[in-house]
Amino acid sequence: MTKKEGINQVFGGGGHVVILGAGASIASTYRNDEKNGKRLPSMDNFSELLSLENIIKQIPEKLRENNFEKLYGNLHRENPNSDILKEIEDKIQNYFGNMELPDEPTIYDYMVLSLRGKDLIATFNWDPFLYQAWVRIRKFTNDLPRLSFLHGNVAIGYSKEDKRCGPVGMQVREDGGFLEPTKLLYPVEQKNYTDDEFINLEWDRVKFWLAKENGTVRATIFGYGAPVSDVEAVSLLNDAWGTPDDRQMEQFEVIDITPEKELRKRWDGFIHSSHYDVTSNYFGSSLAHNPRRTSESYFSIYQPLTPSESIRASNPVPQNFKTLEELWEWHKPLIEAEERAEKIKNES
Numbered sequence: 135m136t137k138k139e140g141i142n143q144v145f146g147g148g149g150h151v152v153i154l155g156a157g158a159s160i161a162s163t164y165r166n167d168e169k170n171g172k173r174l175p176s177m178d179n180f181s182e183l184l185s186l187e188n189i190i191k192q193i194p195e196k197l198r199e200n201n202f203e204k205l206y207g208n209l210h211r212e213n214p215n216s217d218i219l220k221e222i223e224d225k226i227q228n229y230f231g232n233m234e235l236p237d238e239p240t241i242y243d244y245m246v247l248s249l250r251g252k253d254l255i256a257t258f259n260w261d262p263f264l265y266q267a268w269v270r271i272r273k274f275t276n277d278l279p280r281l282s283f284l285h286g287n288v289a290i291g292y293s294k295e296d297k298r299c300g301p302v303g304m305q306v307r308e309d310g311g312f313l314e315p316t317k318l319l320y321p322v323e324q325k326n327y328t329d330d331e332f333i334n335l336e337w338d339r340v341k342f343w344l345a346k347e348n349g350t351v352r353a354t355i356f357g358y359g360a361p362v363s364d365v366e367a368v369s370l371l372n373d374a375w376g377t378p379d380d381r382q383m384e385q386f387e388v389i390d391i392t393p394e395k396e397l398r399k400r401w402d403g404f405i406h407s408s409h410y411d412v413t414s415n416y417f418g419s420s421l422a423h424n425p426r427r428t429s430e431s432y433f434s435i436y437q438p439l440t441p442s443e444s445i446r447a448s449n450p451v452p453q454n455f456k457t458l459e460e461l462w463e464w465h466k467p468l469i470e471a472e473e474r475a476e477k478i479k480n481e482s
Contacts, residue, residue: 137449140430140434140448141427141467141468142471143430144472144474145433146252147349147429148252148351148432148433149253149254149343149349149350149351149352149429150254150350150351150353150420150428151253151254151256151344151350151353151354152253152256152356152421153257153355153356153371154256154257154259155258155356156176157359157389158242158358159259159261159357160174161415161416162240165241166235166236166238166240166241168233168235168236169235169236169237172229172233181202184225184226185225190205192218194212209222219319223318227288227318230261230262230288231262231288231289231302233263234262235263235270238458239457239458239460239461241416242264243271244421244422244425244461247271247274247425247461248421248422248428248451249421249426250277250472251279251280253279253428254279254282254339254340254343256281256339257282257284257287258284258285258358259285260288262289264281264287265281265289268281271462280343282340285320285333286316286333287318289302291314291316292313292314292316292331293306293314298311301313316332316333317332326366327366327367327370340371340374341374342374344371344374345376346380351384351385351429351432352385352420352428353375353386354387354419355387355390355401356389356419359400372404377403378402378404378407381406383409385410385411385432386410388411389413389416389419391414394412417450417453422450423449423450424450425449425451425465425468426465426468451465
């Protein structure tokens with residue numbers, strides 16, 4: 135199969151689910167700095183970067199922890215309605231809410247453009263990078279992946295009355311319907327995702343997309359170390375994906391700097407046999423090797439080989455684009471092939 139043949143090979147089925155953790159946003163800012171020079175915190179330097187020291191001084195010594203998730207869990211257990219928790223949430227909204235992607239293409243722009251409407255990106259991150267990338271790539275094409283915000287997001291609001299989400303603060307009707315900020319903080323021991331209406335809807339979406347019945351053939355985990363920090367989330371994902379015996383043919387992929395041996399053990403409940411890939415960076419992933427054709431590249435593995443087809447063609451995206459327009463121009467032949475395939479389908 136030549137590269138041109140790979141571009142023109144467009145299948146309708148076979149979804150791809152990508153799940154993002156903090157490592158994805160950190161990797162993006164390593165490649166391209168946040169526009170205002172802001173750093174993305176880890177749970178261990180969270181209080182320092184968000185200048186929470188004065189708030190923490192008000193907390194009884196017995197409740198303090200260096201790790202922010204543990205600190206929050208202690209506070210929530212003591213008094214889930216305390217003013218301190220509200221003050222911390224306001225700080226988080228302000229810090230993350232003012233973050234911006236730089237003008238040049240980032241990993242998030244590459245990722246959004248690498249998938250199609252049959253695919254889903256679900257994120258645990260509070261930062262607005264995924265949504266910002268989705269909005270600016272939408273200027274070029276409407277055939278983009280669906281999104282889910284599994285821990286809430288500073289860019290996304292929700293109206294309980296209208297059952298709608300969208301840009302935070304937006305008014306969805308003339309007589310009201312403002313999209314209120316989504317909840318961000320949950321105690322690490324028991325996050326009770328389904329107690330929040332918006333979060334419950336977001337989880338329903340990712341569970342539907344992951345289900346075998348939906349035809350998903352690929353799942354990619356990017357920078358998410360959930361098994362050691364979020365038991366409930368992993369349980370929900372595992373229930374949706376099923377056991378390794380349930381997914382004997384699907385391909386599981388991990389993008390993470392953690393050693394492969396540890397990652398294989400961490401995600402053992404999701405992986406059947408050797409049906410997994412590990413890479414330490416985005417550009418080593420299926421998303422970058424076959425953008426907008428990740429499912430097609432999966433299906434091609436099971437097609438008969440001729441003697442001359444010892445290596446399947448890939449179409450790796452270049453890493454050095456300086457503008458979004460350059461990134462778009464490279465992807466244009468892929469999207470034109472998709473449009474031709476859709477036209478033929480509608481005419482038949």
